Amino acid sequence: MGRFHRHEDGTEHSHEHEHETGDHSGYETGTERVQVLERIFGENDKTAAANRAALSASGVRTVNLMSSPGAGKTTLLRETLSRLAGEKRVGIVEGDIETSIDADRLAGFGASVALVNTGNGFGGECHLDAPMVASALPRLPLADLDLVLIENVGNLVCPAEFDVGEDARAMVYSITEGEEKPLKYPVMFRSCQLVLVNKIDLLPHLDFDLDGFLANLRQVNPAADILQVSARTGEGVDGWVDWLRKI
């Protein structure tokens, strides 16, 4: 029983046997400290590993697609599905707090779509977690698929914290969001293997400093692949589809 902690220099240890009140006399009412040392994401990560194993056993590669609301994930997915039609069999896990609007927008493109509404009575979860994705996978014909694209809930914070069983993470960032976002949301930008810089067709119409943004992105994630795209005009989307072919 001890007080585990970490010092500034990174060392860790436990102090033996502290009592907030009481002692060993056997007469006092007090508290006893018991060591737990259990990761709070432990259960989520176990389910994520099971998702990953199930997807992998079916020969499916999986990408977790994240962004803020309105960055263009669904439009990009429509462009993606039409380019991969006849070549890759794609399943979509569509996460939204409410409504089937995005799932409906993806209907008719030849992909199987499993919708997960994250409404929970408290205003809705702001992310997909591994158990939510696990609940969606039985609704996809995994054995017949090559690729699963998970459209996460639009949010730059929470989705980054949850492993859902993906092979890779990609982020859709829109140039209307401003240059400083990588510095404000470093955890998500750092967790991605690819950052799609979307709405690049708007560049002549905005004060957006593309070089400044790229420098900020490099500061938090020097290793990320970066692709400039416009899901609306289709510019650069072939590069993204190539990236998907290689993961």
Place this chain on the structure above:
Amino acid sequence: MHELSLCGSIADIVGRHAAGRTVSVIHLQVGQLRQVVPDTLVYCWDLVSADTPLAGARIDIDHVPARMRCKACGHSAEVGDLPVFACPECGGVNAEITAGEEFMITSLDLETGT
């Protein structure tokens, strides 16, 4: 607001370790790079634990500053407030995070005696 679902996970873990005993304090370690808002976590904990055997247990948070180690020169440094993962010694940007990603229940204070 993922603090709400995190509190559900905390309740599961604490309930398992407490095994029916009364919990007075839950000690957490939260790294700087974890996007957990302490006040929100405490607020959500009150919501989640209300009317359960864990009601009244207090959350105590030990913050862990983020640290990085430069893969180029081996220099170790605190990341600091601005999330810039560049080595202050050689300017290298290929750094590994050595601390600051913790999110763990370290210990529980359980009531003793009667």
